[in-house]
Amino acid sequence: MLDIRDLSVFYGDAQALDGVSLEVGAGQVVALVGANGAGKTSLIRTVAGILKPRGGSIRFDGREIGGLDSHRVCDLGVGQVAEGRQVFPSMSVLENLQVGAMLPRARAQAAVTLERVFAMFPRLKERAGQLAGTLSGGEQQMLAIGRCLMGAPRMIMFDEPSLGLSPTLVAEVFRTIRELHGQGMTILLVEQNVAASLQLADRAYVLENGSIVLEGSGTALLDDPRVKEAYLGL
Ligand SMILES: Nc1ncnc2c1ncn2[C@@H]1O[C@H](COP(=O)(O)OP(=O)(O)OP(=O)(O)O)[C@@H](O)[C@H]1O
Ligand SMILES: [Mg+2]
Structure with a gap:
């Protein structure tokens, strides 16, 4: 449903994303994992049409959306729950x-x-x-x-939906995401609760310094020694 190829994004001269390729299939939950400043929010904002890509393509249902205005992207069915509670x-x-x-x-x-x-x-x-x-x-x-x-x-991108919430509410946010997944919603999930997000994810990607360094099924990444050390504190 979402097909990102070789995406690069800059803030002025500073490169935030460098050759990122990522796919989200219809009905899948895909987790995007990465340290602070890795480029997760930049990726979501670029797909949403808030940032303009300098290179690469973003296809949604086969149609190029890279560089479209955010309201056009939204009207095509790309939703986002932004970082911080933007009510x-x-x-x-x-x-x-x-x-x-x-x-x-x-x-x-x-x-x-x-x-x-x-x-x-x-x-x-x-x-x-x-x-x-x-x-x-x-x-x-x-x-x-x-x-x-x-x-x-038709697809929702979540950017740290449980940030700053108590454990009970974190569980409720994950329950909501599971419920949406159960209803067939396509989801791109950025979550600091890396273990919980990988458990939920059909596929996952690890972003470091603006590039994808690892990808695989959620369970494969949960077992990956590099992920365990860098993101799960094991
Ligand atoms: N408006 C901006 N102007 C200049 N640089 C920016 C801007 N927004 C983000 N950056 C830089 O781009 C890089 C990626 O930031 P981004 O917010 O995408 O990271 P992130 O993975 O979402 O991090 P976090 O986990 O802290 O939310 C960082 O180096 C950040 O400083
Ligand atoms: Mg962020």
Whole structure:
């Protein structure tokens, strides 16, 4: 579904991604692992159309999306749950969700999607009128995921969805991702809980200094001595 070939991305003269190739098959969970500054967020932001690639290609369903505007990419079905909880604090929960469904394809199915989001996160339904900025951290993360779903994505890129959450809420975020996977959603997952993300992943890639250095099935990488040492602290 997502096919990235030889992607390079720069911030000015500084290269963030160098010849990255990565594939996410339909219905798969693919984990992207890497240390701070490796380029994980840069990759997600480039696929989302926020950063422009300098070289290489990004195909979504066979169609080149590299360099398209972010709203075009979003309307094609590429969703992202960005790093940090990017909710609009002075808008209500319901308004935040409605913002997620502004593009034409999503708007056409917004009423149905809203019921699905409320079924998945009953807490958001209970608090529909509450200002998003007054939600707890975990609730804000649920709202960020719910808002992404409102865009009727066909693939979701998660950037550190459990960052800063308590263990119980981390488990809830993973439960949500598993549930979406069970419904057939295609997922690219960046998670600092490397073990948990590799357990969930059909395939995984390790990114170091802007390049892929290792790839394989989630279980193969869990057993890889380099991964154990560098990312699992074993
Ligand atoms: N707006 C920017 N301007 C210049 N350099 C940037 C910018 N954003 C990121 N970088 C640099 O690009 C490199 C990759 O950053 P990126 O945020 O993609 O890493 P990451 O893998 O997501 O790290 P983390 O795990 O800390 O979130 C880093 O060296 C970072 O300093
Ligand atoms: Mg990042």
